[in-house]
Amino acid sequence: MRQIKTNRGTRTANWTKKHLLGIEGLNEEEILMIMNQAEGFKEVVERTIPKVPTLRGKTIVNLFCEPSTRTRTSFELAAKRLSADTINIATSSSSFLKGETLKDTARNIEAMNIDMLVIRHSCAGAPVFLSRCVEASVINAGDGAHEHPTQALLDVFTMREKLGKINGINATIIGDIAHSRVAKSNIWALTRLGANVTVCGPKTMMPKEIEKMGVKVVYDLKEALDNADVVNVLRIQLERQKSPLFPGTREYVRTFGINKSKLDKYAKKDVVLLHPGPINRGVELSQDVADSEYSVILDQVKNGVAVRMAILFLLSLSRKGKKAKT
Amino acid sequence: MKIIIKNGKIIDPAQQIRKKADILVEKGKIVAVKNSIKDPNAISIDAKDQLVVPGFIDMHTHLREPGREDKETVLTGLKAAAKGGFTAVCAMPNTDPPCDNQAQVKFLIEKSNEAKLGEVLPVGTITKNREGRDISEMKDLKDAGVRAVSDDGDPVADSSLMRRAMEYASMLDLLVISHCEDQTLADNGVMHEGYWSTVLGLAPIPAAAESIIVDRDIKLAELTGARLHIAHVSTAESVEIIRKAKKRGINVTAEVTPHHITLRDEDLKTYNTLFKVNPPLRTAKDVLALKKGLEDGTIDVIATDHAPHLESEKEKEFDYAPFGMIGLETALSLCVTALIDEKYLDWPALVEKLAFNPARILGYPGGTLKEGAPANITVIDPEKEWVYEKDTVNSLSSNSPFLGWKLKAMVTNVVAGGRVIVKEGAVV
Numbered sequence: 001m002r003q004i005k006t007n008r009g010t011r012t013a014n015w016t017k018k019h020l021l022g023i024e025g026l027n028e029e030e031i032l033m034i035m036n037q038a039e040g041f042k043e044v045v046e047r048t049i050p051k052v053p054t055l056r057g058k059t060i061v062n063l064f065c066e067p068s069t070r071t072r073t074s075f076e077l078a079a080k081r082l083s084a085d086t087i088n089i090a091t092s093s094s095s096f097l098k099g100e101t102l103k104d105t106a107r108n109i110e111a112m113n114i115d116m117l118v119i120r121h122s123c124a125g126a127p128v129f130l131s132r133c134v135e136a137s138v139i140n141a142g143d144g145a146h147e148h149p150t151q152a153l154l155d156v157f158t159m160r161e162k163l164g165k166i167n168g169i170n171a172t173i174i175g176d177i178a179h180s181r182v183a184k185s186n187i188w189a190l191t192r193l194g195a196n197v198t199v200c201g202p203k204t205m206m207p208k209e210i211e212k213m214g215v216k217v218v219y220d221l222k223e224a225l226d227n228a229d230v231v232n233v234l235r236i237q238l239e240r241q242k243s244p245l246f247p248g249t250r251e252y253v254r255t256f257g258i259n260k261s262k263l264d265k266y267a268k269k270d271v272v273l274l275h276p277g278p279i280n281r282g283v284e285l286s287q288d289v290a291d292s293e294y295s296v297i298l299d300q301v302k303n304g305v306a307v308r309m310a311i312l313f314l315l316s317l318s319r320k321g322k323k324a325k326t
Numbered sequence: 327m328k329i330i331i332k333n334g335k336i337i338d339p340a341q342q343i344r345k346k347a348d349i350l351v352e353k354g355k356i357v358a359v360k361n362s363i364k365d366p367n368a369i370s371i372d373a374k375d376q377l378v379v380p381g382f383i384d385m386h387t388h389l390r391e392p393g394r395e396d397k398e399t400v401l402t403g404l405k406a407a408a409k410g411g412f413t414a415v416c417a418m419p420n421t422d423p424p425c426d427n428q429a430q431v432k433f434l435i436e437k438s439n440e441a442k443l444g445e446v447l448p449v450g451t452i453t454k455n456r457e458g459r460d461i462s463e464m465k466d467l468k469d470a471g472v473r474a475v476s477d478d479g480d481p482v483a484d485s486s487l488m489r490r491a492m493e494y495a496s497m498l499d500l501l502v503i504s505h506c507e508d509q510t511l512a513d514n515g516v517m518h519e520g521y522w523s524t525v526l527g528l529a530p531i532p533a534a535a536e537s538i539i540v541d542r543d544i545k546l547a548e549l550t551g552a553r554l555h556i557a558h559v560s561t562a563e564s565v566e567i568i569r570k571a572k573k574r575g576i577n578v579t580a581e582v583t584p585h586h587i588t589l590r591d592e593d594l595k596t597y598n599t600l601f602k603v604n605p606p607l608r609t610a611k612d613v614l615a616l617k618k619g620l621e622d623g624t625i626d627v628i629a630t631d632h633a634p635h636l637e638s639e640k641e642k643e644f645d646y647a648p649f650g651m652i653g654l655e656t657a658l659s660l661c662v663t664a665l666i667d668e669k670y671l672d673w674p675a676l677v678e679k680l681a682f683n684p685a686r687i688l689g690y691p692g693g694t695l696k697e698g699a700p701a702n703i704t705v706i707d708p709e710k711e712w713v714y715e716k717d718t719v720n721s722l723s724s725n726s727p728f729l730g731w732k733l734k735a736m737v738t739n740v741v742a743g744g745r746v747i748v749k750e751g752a753v754v
Contacts, residue, residue: 101641208520212524
């Protein structure tokens with residue numbers, strides 16, 4: 001077996017965290033450690049036989065209490081590429097329907113001697129709560145409007161791949177910032193690594209006091225695109241709107257939707273466009289842009305597997321190591 | 327049975343007394359307050375270096391009986407109250423079934439008498455079945471013994487109905503306690519709206535959801551002449567609205583909870599559901615405004631909003647856990663730390679908020695140590711430090727974020743109903 005590359009001199013031996021609950025709890029060095037580790041694994045996933053025995057004998061459970069295709073598949077594939085055993089549990093097929101609590105479910109799963117628990121949940125804080133209930137490593141795969149750390153790490157990884165660096169870049173996030181865990185995790189990751197972050201969206205989708213997270217808030221798309229090196233366009237979650245936060249799709253598309261002509265007019269020529277998926281084509285992104293040369297959406301998906309491999313690998317180190325910190 | 331409380335420092339805001347004296351209790355009444363009382367037949371409590379104050383009256387307790395006797399009962403609630411120095415508690419009517427008729431009121435009074443601890447002061451509902459549609463039979467409720475009416479847990483959303491209810495209550499001189507919350511604005515939120523709700527991604531409740539209804543109900547009090555009491559005030563804006571209303575001479579009183587002056591929204595950052603309360607914990611700025619409101623008299627009362635819940639209900643995702651924390655046993659200590667040590671209140675002022683003012687607002691013959699008054703007396707060691715431990719909690723539930731906290735000031739002895747109900751720090 002070939003060696004797994006660890007680039008840029010960061011040593012994985014420094015990894016101490018037992019859980020990945022959010023980016024907020026990571027420092028710059030830790031974020032870089034994950035990204036550098038992911039570079040090594042990216043090389044693995046591009047091989048003809050994209051598999052290494054790193055986590056052989058480990059059991060990883062994907063507990064998805066909210067629908068997800070992309071993230072779940074990506075985690076499952078990441079685990080399999082590392083030769084771990086994986087089990088997927090989705091809400092619809094679990095005992096939640098029989099009234100079992102999340103705590104009981106997790107402890108029952110854990111009793112079967114598992115190593116890591118990947119959780120997606122509609123309630124913010126559910127992974128933090130679980131990390132207090134179980135001994136296994138807990139990985140947040142998206143919790144309510146709180147954080148989606150692996151998405152942010154793959155986003156930042158992709159940005160660095162395209163731009164060569166994160167420090168000093170201008171990054172803009174557009175959409176429903178208030179209800180987006182992707183936005184929150186991106187903000188933490190980008191600001192920790194020294195990017196200038198701007199957020200843009202309807203004021204009804206802008207959470208209170210977000211400036212205190214170190215970002216600039218603008219409500220004009222032109223201003224948001226101006227001078228941006230990278231734009232992360234969020235999915236407008238039409239299905240989550242209880243009472244409408246904007247007057248209608250038409251107005252949103254006209255005011256905040258990204259299309260070719262707006263990019264040509266307001267953005268840098270080589271601006272990089274990200275989207276966490278799934279895209280509402282014709283809403284936040286027009287058809288011509290989604291598939292254009294600006295878009296790195298498929299790179300994000302590919303990098304997602306490598307980034308998640310890096311996370312599974314690093315967390316497994318802490319479990320073997322001395323005293324684990326959360 | 328005779329009881330003498332000896333050598334204590336007596337604090338009675340009703341008489342503006344702060345002096346060393348003995349108190350003689352006979353047949354449930356205070357018969358003498360003077361120096362060197364001697365009676366060989368009496369039970370003697372030594373209160374040397376301790377404070378002797380009127381028994382506290384909690385204007386806001388959830389006893390859960392009937393309906394959720396697994397969380398709390400009248401008996402266990404009164405035990406917790408006694409431990410905290412409370413000799414009377416207002417039982418909020420959001421039980422199952424709600425306290426909206428004579429039979430319910432009498433049930434509570436009977437349970438209270440059986441407990442032989444402090445006294446339950448029933449609060450009836452404002453609307454039938456607490457549904458916010460029709461005014462409850464307030465005359466009947468009053469005749470049965472309620473001290474106030476409230477739909478606590480929920481506001482009366484319909485302004486016109488609230489107006490009529492207040493008009494009707496004022497005819498009966500019945501206090502209206504308002505849970506101020508615009509629920510359309512609170513919109514299923516679970517914490518205060520601000521930086522921390524943004525970071526934690528928890529659904530926010532804006533401060534205005536409270537103050538809008540505080541403002542509305544004060545205006546309705548002005549319109550109807552009703553006696554209005556604002557429950558669990560939590561925002562700076564609410565304090566300011568109440569302050570201005572009092573200046574205009576409107577008949578409004580207000581309470582804050584010990585937890586709202588001790589904790590902040592930032593405390594939710596570990597998603598610990600023990601901090602999940604409604605109204606939510608607010609910001610440092612709000613906490614300061616509440617303390618200043620207590621200091622200048624805008625806020626008349628400290629009430630606990632004691633809300634017992636099962637551990638299994640609280641051990642859930644933050645969104646799914648119920649609102650509320652227990653508070654009877656920690657109220658005094660938290661107030662001493664937040665208010666006396668920080669010099670917002672002195673001891674007489676604190677006793678006023680915990681005993682004298684509630685009695686005055688409720689029209690209850692307590693809250694004083696005058697000769698002839700009911701012998702509801704609490705003895706406090708003001709310097710004694712203690713740790714609030716789960717296995718010593720008297721309440722049937724233990725949903726308190728203060729478990730494990732080192733607290734200052736301890737209730738050592740309590741006399742109520744003609745007997746000693748707390749002796750050397752333990753409920754008898």
